[in-house]
Amino acid sequence: xxxxxxxxxxxxxxxxxxxxxxxxxxxxxxxxxxxxxxxxxxxxxxxxxxxxxxxxxxxxxxxxxxxxxxxxxxxxxxxxxxxxxxxxxxxxxxxxxxxxxxxxxxxxxxxxxxxxxxxxxxxxxxxxxxxxxxxxxxxxxxxxxxxx
Numbered sequence: 001x002x003x004x005x006x007x008x009x010x011x012x013x014x015x016x017x018x019x020x021x022x023x024x025x026x027x028x029x030x031x032x033x034x035x036x037x038x039x040x041x042x043x044x045x046x047x048x049x050x051x052x053x054x055x056x057x058x059x060x061x062x063x064x065x066x067x068x069x070x071x072x073x074x075x076x077x078x079x080x081x082x083x084x085x086x087x088x089x090x091x092x093x094x095x096x097x098x099x100x101x102x103x104x105x106x107x108x109x110x111x112x113x114x115x116x117x118x119x120x121x122x123x124x125x126x127x128x129x130x131x132x133x134x135x136x137x138x139x140x141x142x143x144x145x146x147x148x
Contacts (some may be wrong), residue, residue, distance in 0.1 A: 011133065030121025032110045034058060040109060043083060049109050050077055050088055059093055064105050071112065
């Protein structure tokens with residue numbers, strides 16, 4: 001663990017650095033998907049929407065062609081040569097068992113849950129840190145928010 005003097009020296013050094021010149025791994029741009037209901041008219045649209053659902057960090061609602069709905073976290077997908085050979089795996093919010101759904105059985109998809117990681121970038125954390133530091137706080141710890 002760094003001493004307070006070492007931490008102060010590092011912070012003073014970083015305060016004068018250009019953020020664009022500090023080594024940062026490039027991230028992927030996130031879309032605002034919360035509340036989105038994609039059109040699933042073509043095979044390409046179905047595959048693209050389910051890829052986005054796989055990357056989404058909130059719950060989705062899948063409506064099957066038989067009218068039943070599954071609300072939960074889409075945690076896996078298996079892309080096959082056809083829609084019947086492709087599956088998503090979802091953890092329902094109201095049941096402990098994981099459910100497999102074939103792409104061909106999906107009538108509608110909606111991004112219904114809150115994106116639990118929206119706005120929680122490293123840059124947002126650093127901004128909060130500097131605001132607390134500028135306010136004169138000591139022993140700053142920025143705790144994660146509680147998940148619902």
